[in-house]
Amino acid sequence: MxxxxxxxxxxxxxxxxxxxxxxxxxxxxxxxxxxxxxxxxxxxxxxxxxxxxxxxxxxxxxxxxxxxxxxxxxxxxxxxxxxxxxxxxxxxxxxxxxxxxxxxxxxxxxxxxxxxxxxxxxxxxxxxxxxxxxxxxxxxxxxxxxxxxxxxxxxxxxxxxxxxxxxxxxxxxxxxxxxxxxxxxxxxxxxxxxxxxxxxxxxxxxxxxxxxxxxxxxxxxxxxxxxxxxxxxxxxxTPDMIVGKLLGLLAVGLYSRATSLSDQFRMLMSGAIGSVFFPAFARIRDRGDPLGPAYARVIAGYTAIIWPGMAGLALAAAPVVRLLYGAKWMAVAPLLSTISLTEIFLVMLPMHTDLSILMGRTNRLIGLYMVDTAVSLSLLAAGSLLWGTQGAAFSRLIYGAFWVLLYGRFIHGIAGFNVRAVILIYAKSAIACLAALAPLVLTYLLWAGPYVISTGLLFANVALGGGLWLAAMIGLHHPALDDLIGLVAHLPGGRKIHPLLRTMVRV
Incomplete structure (x- = not known):
C-alpha cells in the first residue's frame, strides 16, 4: 500500500x-x-x-x-x-x-x-x-x-x-x-x-x-x-518543568497526568481533523476563494464537538480518574476539571497558526506568540507559588480567556469571517453543550455526587447526554450538523445509517 x-x-x-x-x-x-x-x-x-x-x-x-x-x-x-x-x-x-x-x-x-x-x-x-x-x-x-x-x-x-x-x-x-x-x-x-x-x-x-x-x-x-x-x-x-522546579516531583506528576489526559481527550476529538484542514485550506487559498465561510464551518465543527466533550470531562473528572488510574491518583481530579475547561477557550479560534502560515502573516504571529508565552508562563509561575498545583491549573483557565482576546482580531483579519455568524455558532454550540451536560448535573444534584457515582450510572448519563446533544443539534439546525452527518457516510457501515440521519434532520 x-x-x-x-x-x-x-x-x-x-x-x-x-x-x-x-x-x-x-x-x-x-x-x-x-x-x-x-x-x-x-x-x-x-x-x-x-x-x-x-x-x-x-x-x-x-x-x-x-x-x-x-x-x-x-x-x-x-x-x-x-x-x-x-x-x-x-x-x-x-x-x-x-x-x-x-x-x-x-x-x-x-x-x-x-x-x-x-x-x-x-x-x-x-x-x-x-x-x-x-x-x-x-x-x-x-x-x-x-x-x-x-x-x-x-x-x-x-x-x-x-x-x-x-x-x-x-x-x-x-x-x-x-x-x-x-x-x-x-x-x-x-x-x-x-x-x-x-x-x-x-x-x-x-x-x-x-x-x-x-x-x-x-x-x-x-x-x-x-x-x-x-x-x-x-x-x-515548559509548564511541567516550572511546576517540577517549584513544587517537586509529586506535584509535576499529578499536574502532568491532568494535562496529558486533557490533551489526549481533545486530540481524540480534533487532532486528526486538523491535519486534514491545512491542505484543504491551501486549496481554497490557491483557488482565490474567500476563507471566511470555510473557517466558520471549522469553528462550528470544533465547538459543537469539543465544547461538550471537554466540559463533560471536567464534570466527570473524579469518576474518570478513579476508574482509569485508581485511588493513588485521585488528586488529579480537581486539576483535570480546571484544565479541561481551558480547552473551551482554545478551540474558539482554531487553526490560528496554520492560517497565519498559509496567508504569510508569520511575522505578526511571532509577536503575538511572544506575548502569549510571557503571559502563560507568568500566570503559571504565580499560580504555582501562591496556591500550589491547584493554582497552576487555575492559571490555565485565566490564560485561556486571555488567549481569545489576544488572537481574536488577528484571526478575523486573516480569515475574514462574519462575526455575527460566528457568535451565533458559539451560542448554538453552547446550548448543545448544556444539553449534553444536563443529565450528569442532575444526577450529581439528586442522586450521587462525583466521588460516589458508579461507573454504570456515569456511562448511562453520558449516553443520555449524547442523545440530548444530538436532539439539540437538530433542533437548532447547527451548521456543523451537515458536515458531521456527511462524515458518517464514509465510516464503516455508515452508508446504512446516513439516510436515516438525513431523514431525522429534515423532520
Whole structure:
C-alpha cells in the first residue's frame, strides 16, 4: 500500500477527497490514542507512581522544547509548494537529516545541566535515551509531509498506529520488568524508530545522498517557522518543568497526568481533523476563494464537538480518574476539571497558526506568540507559588480567556469571517453543550455526587447526554450538523445509517 510519487515534472498524483482523508486521519488518531491511552492507564495503575511519572515528564518537557527544530518547518513548506519534484524532495530530506543531529545534540547537551538543576541524577541518562529517538525523525518527516500533500492519510494511519504499538509494547514490557520511568524513555525511542521505518516503507524518501544546493528558500522559511514554533513550545512544553522546579516531583506528576489526559481527550476529538484542514485550506487559498465561510464551518465543527466533550470531562473528572488510574491518583481530579475547561477557550479560534502560515502573516504571529508565552508562563509561575498545583491549573483557565482576546482580531483579519455568524455558532454550540451536560448535573444534584457515582450510572448519563446533544443539534439546525452527518457516510457501515440521519434532520 505505497502512496504514489510525484512525477519528475512535479505533477501531483490523484488525491483522496477531504471526507475520505478525514476518515483515515480520524481512524489513525483514534486507534493510536486508544493504544497510548491504554498503555498510560496500565502503567499508572500497576507500575509507576506519580513521582516516577513526574521525573519522565520533566525530561520529556526539556526535550520537547528543543524538538521544535526537528521538523524545521518542512511539513508546512512542502504542503505549501505549488509542485514538488525529486530534487526538491532531496533538499528537504537533507535539511531534515541535518536538523535531527542538531536536535539530538542539544538534548544530549541538556542532560547533565538538567540533572544538576533538579537534583535528579536519573535525568541525565533519560535525556540521552530521548535524544536518540530524534535521530530517526528525518526518516519520517518528508515522507509524512508528502503523504499529507496528496492527502494519503491511509499511509499516515499505518505510520501513526505502528509507532503507537511499538511505544506501547516497549513501555509495558520494561515497566513490568522494573525499569521505572526509564520504560517511558525507551518507549519514546521505539516510537521514533518505528515511525521512521514504516514511513520509509510506505513512501521512500531517504535523506541520502545529501543535497544542499538551492536550500535557501527552505532555510528561510524554516527559520521563521522554527522561531515561531520555538515560542509556542516555551508556552506549551515548559509548564511541567516550572511546576517540577517549584513544587517537586509529586506535584509535576499529578499536574502532568491532568494535562496529558486533557490533551489526549481533545486530540481524540480534533487532532486528526486538523491535519486534514491545512491542505484543504491551501486549496481554497490557491483557488482565490474567500476563507471566511470555510473557517466558520471549522469553528462550528470544533465547538459543537469539543465544547461538550471537554466540559463533560471536567464534570466527570473524579469518576474518570478513579476508574482509569485508581485511588493513588485521585488528586488529579480537581486539576483535570480546571484544565479541561481551558480547552473551551482554545478551540474558539482554531487553526490560528496554520492560517497565519498559509496567508504569510508569520511575522505578526511571532509577536503575538511572544506575548502569549510571557503571559502563560507568568500566570503559571504565580499560580504555582501562591496556591500550589491547584493554582497552576487555575492559571490555565485565566490564560485561556486571555488567549481569545489576544488572537481574536488577528484571526478575523486573516480569515475574514462574519462575526455575527460566528457568535451565533458559539451560542448554538453552547446550548448543545448544556444539553449534553444536563443529565450528569442532575444526577450529581439528586442522586450521587462525583466521588460516589458508579461507573454504570456515569456511562448511562453520558449516553443520555449524547442523545440530548444530538436532539439539540437538530433542533437548532447547527451548521456543523451537515458536515458531521456527511462524515458518517464514509465510516464503516455508515452508508446504512446516513439516510436515516438525513431523514431525522429534515423532520
Amino acid at each position: 505505497t502512496a504514489p510519487s510525484p512525477t519528475d515534472d512535479g505533477r501531483e498524483p490523484a488525491t483522496m477527497s477531504v471526507a475520505n482523508a478525514a476518515v483515515w486521519a480520524m481512524a489513525g488518531q483514534y486507534l493510536s490514542f486508544a493504544i497510548q491511552f491504554l498503555t498510560s492507564v496500565i502503567i499508572s495503575r500497576f507500575f509507576l507512581t506519580p513521582p516516577e511519572v513526574g521525573l519522565f515528564s520533566i525530561a520529556l518537557a526539556a526535550a520537547m522544547v528543543v524538538s521544535v527544530l526537528q521538523d524545521f518547518g518542512l511539513t508546512r513548506y512542502i504542503a505549501g509548494l505549488p509542485r514538488i519534484d525529486a530534487e526538491a524532495q532531496a533538499r528537504c530530506s537533507s535539511v531534515a537529516l541535518t536538523f535531527s543531529f542538531v536536535v539530538a545534540g542539544l538534548i544530549a547537551a541538556l542532560a547533565l545541566p538538567m540533572a544538576h538543576a533538579y537534583h535528579q541524577p536519573a535525568l541525565a541518562p533519560m535525556l540521552l535515551i530521548i535524544a536518540g529517538s530524534y535521530l530517526f525523525v528525518p526518516l519520517a518527516v518528508v515522507p509524512m509531509a508528502l503523504m499529507a500533500r496528496t492527502m494519503s492519510f491511509r499511509c499516515h494511519f499505518s505510520v501513526n498506529v505502528g509507532g503507537a504499538l511499538a511505544q506501547g509494547i516497549v513501555a509495558l514490557t520494561l515497566a513490568a520488568m522494573g525499569f521505572s520511568a526509564f520504560a517511558l524513555a525507551w518507549a519514546t525511542l521505539a516510537n521514533g524508530a518505528a515511525r521512521g521505518i514504516i514511513a520509509q516503507w510506505m513512501r521512500p524518501a531517504l535523506p541520502w545522498p545529501l543535497r544542499f544546493d538551492g536550500v535557501k528558500p527552505i532555510v528561510t522559511t524554516g527559520s521563521r517557522l522554527t522561531f515561531l514554533y520555538g515560542w509556542g513550545a516555551l508556552g506549551t512544553r
